[in-house]
Amino acid sequence: MIETHEEQAQKPSSGEFEREPVPKSVLLGFKSFIGMYAGEHCAGTELMIGPLFVAAGVSAFDVVVGLLVGNALAVVSWLLLCAPIATRVRLTLYYQLEKICGRHLVTLYNLANGVMFCFLAGAMITVSATVLGVWFNFPMPELNDLYPNSIGWVLAVVAVGGLIAIVAAYGYQVVAKFANIAAPWMVLVFLVFGLIGLKQFIDVTNSNITSVGDVWKLAKIHIWKGGEPLPGQVKFTFWHVTFFAWFCNMAMHVGMSDLSVFRFAKKSWYAVASGAGMYVGHFMAWLSASILYAYQLHLDPTDTNVLPGPLAYRAAGLTGLICVIIAGWTTANPTIYRAGLAFQAIVPKWSRFTVTLITGAIATIAGMFPAIAMKLLGFVALYGMLLMPMGAVVFVDFWLIKRFGLQSNYAESSKKHFNLAAGLTWFITLGACWWLVWTGRIEIYFVSLPGWFFAAVLYIVLSFLYQKKLKAN
Amino acid sequence: MIKQITQIVSWLCLIVLVVPSVLFLTGKLPSLDQVKLIMLITTVVWFVSTPLWMWKEKGQ
Numbered sequence: 001m002i003e004t005h006e007e008q009a010q011k012p013s014s015g016e017f018e019r020e021p022v023p024k025s026v027l028l029g030f031k032s033f034i035g036m037y038a039g040e041h042c043a044g045t046e047l048m049i050g051p052l053f054v055a056a057g058v059s060a061f062d063v064v065v066g067l068l069v070g071n072a073l074a075v076v077s078w079l080l081l082c083a084p085i086a087t088r089v090r091l092t093l094y095y096q097l098e099k100i101c102g103r104h105l106v107t108l109y110n111l112a113n114g115v116m117f118c119f120l121a122g123a124m125i126t127v128s129a130t131v132l133g134v135w136f137n138f139p140m141p142e143l144n145d146l147y148p149n150s151i152g153w154v155l156a157v158v159a160v161g162g163l164i165a166i167v168a169a170y171g172y173q174v175v176a177k178f179a180n181i182a183a184p185w186m187v188l189v190f191l192v193f194g195l196i197g198l199k200q201f202i203d204v205t206n207s208n209i210t211s212v213g214d215v216w217k218l219a220k221i222h223i224w225k226g227g228e229p230l231p232g233q234v235k236f237t238f239w240h241v242t243f244f245a246w247f248c249n250m251a252m253h254v255g256m257s258d259l260s261v262f263r264f265a266k267k268s269w270y271a272v273a274s275g276a277g278m279y280v281g282h283f284m285a286w287l288s289a290s291i292l293y294a295y296q297l298h299l300d301p302t303d304t305n306v307l308p309g310p311l312a313y314r315a316a317g318l319t320g321l322i323c324v325i326i327a328g329w330t331t332a333n334p335t336i337y338r339a340g341l342a343f344q345a346i347v348p349k350w351s352r353f354t355v356t357l358i359t360g361a362i363a364t365i366a367g368m369f370p371a372i373a374m375k376l377l378g379f380v381a382l383y384g385m386l387l388m389p390m391g392a393v394v395f396v397d398f399w400l401i402k403r404f405g406l407q408s409n410y411a412e413s414s415k416k417h418f419n420l421a422a423g424l425t426w427f428i429t430l431g432a433c434w435w436l437v438w439t440g441r442i443e444i445y446f447v448s449l450p451g452w453f454f455a456a457v458l459y460i461v462l463s464f465l466y467q468k469k470l471k472a473n
Numbered sequence: 474m475i476k477q478i479t480q481i482v483s484w485l486c487l488i489v490l491v492v493p494s495v496l497f498l499t500g501k502l503p504s505l506d507q508v509k510l511i512m513l514i515t516t517v518v519w520f521v522s523t524p525l526w527m528w529k530e531k532g533q
Binding site for chain 2: 177322
């Protein structure tokens with residue numbers, strides 16, 4: 001899901017290219033990006049999102065067509081917004097932002113990003129910890145639980161989270177290599193989840209399947225039935241699914257985090273490779289996981305718990321459990337590492353080891369609270385919304401600002417540490433979006449679309465006032 | 474030579490991982506337990522054979 005390909009592409013920059021354009025000699029081919037995106041978007045959290053769609057009462061048409069359209073829009077966002085800038089300036093997002101916003105504002109951005117990464121890693125730890133519940137049979141969180149509900153659960157999260165944090169601190173690179181090895185296997189296990197789940201539905205409903213039309217009928221009547229969501233869940237329509245699929249990686253494409261990835265691409269059209277991740281992870285994997293949960297509900301409508309461990313075990317036995325552990329572990333590992341990198345930019349004197357351990361501890365504590373995983377749809381939308389305004393700032397600064405007679409990369413040229421126009425754009429946009437959501441005028445899943453245009457216009461207006469004022473001074 | 478053999482084993486693993494579930498879906502393999510067992514064996518073979526060539530390749 002919200003994933004880790006940035007980390008892979010950042011590896012070559014760990015000692016180089018962090019504050020300079022990537023040279024032509026190290027540019028990567030198209031295939032590199034296909035593998036990177038396909039593997040990275042099959043994460044442990046996919047096993048939460050698919051079931052949560054079912055809990056949200058999606059219908060078959062809404063989920064299938066919504067995902068097709070929403071994922072296409074996500075690919076287009078990478079292709080038209082992020083990659084063209086990345087392949088022209090070939091800088092990391094952080095350095096690009098520093099030139100525009102100044103070091104102090106980038107520090108704030110890092111803090112926000114790091115905190116969100118911690119929560120995200122917490123959700124991944126939650127997913128992996130559900131595996132232990134299969135073996136040790138302790139009470140696990142329910143769909144509407146916000147707080148840890150048993151000592152067994154807390155101990156399971158501490159064990160899994162602690163292990164992930166220690167490994168991330170000691171041997172991030174080893175786990176990253178292991179993740180590469182596991183990726184093709186994991187993608188196919190996700191596919192197997194769907195195939196087995198489908199067969200179980202056919203058997204339990206005594207359906208006679210002789211054509212694709214019969215499968216669609218089964219899907220409409222028994223799997224994604226539509227109707228009311230489960231208690232405590234928001235009803236998902238076609239538009240919810242479309243916007244969720246589009247914006248769940250908003251921080252990466254519209255928010256421009258993947259400038260750090262595509263600065264290594266020879267051509268900007270390589271961004272179509274993101275489609276591999278979208279249609280493998282955010283289509284096939286989500287649908288597969290949702291079939292498993294729909295089957296659980298079909299067998300016992302009162303069993304509404306979204307627990308990836310038991311779901312995977314019922315479908316694929318031990319292989320399913322291994323898949324859940326690896327999916328959670330290999331994606332939590334770089335997420336914790338990335339959060340650590342973001343925090344280390346704030347406290348550079350602390351060692352990478354210490355920062356990663358502390359970050360892992362925060363993520364582990366977050367993982368104890370099932371609220372993040374069980375409300376993952378809303379959390380992911382919030383994550384995108386939080387970083388979206390800075391993506392608009394980067395876009396406007398690169399393409400538009402000079403057309404208004406204004407200076408691009410203003411912090412760099414004026415030697416300011418805090419570009420007030422960019423900072424205010426971020427805060428005011430977030431405030432406006434939050435107000436719209438809080439007052440019920442628009443749902444969080446949709447607010448980032450008008451929010452982006454608002455931020456873009458606001459940045460131009462504020463830059464006009466700010467740059468004029470400074471020039472006058 | 475060893476690298477090529479382990480690569481072939483890895484690719485075969487990916488095929489064998491999926492085929493039983495396809496046969497299960499079409500009703501040609503009736504037992505889910507059999508599918509699970511084959512998948513588990515395939516998983517073990519994958520994680521033994523693949524690092525032998527991919528670990529080194531990725532490390533270079």
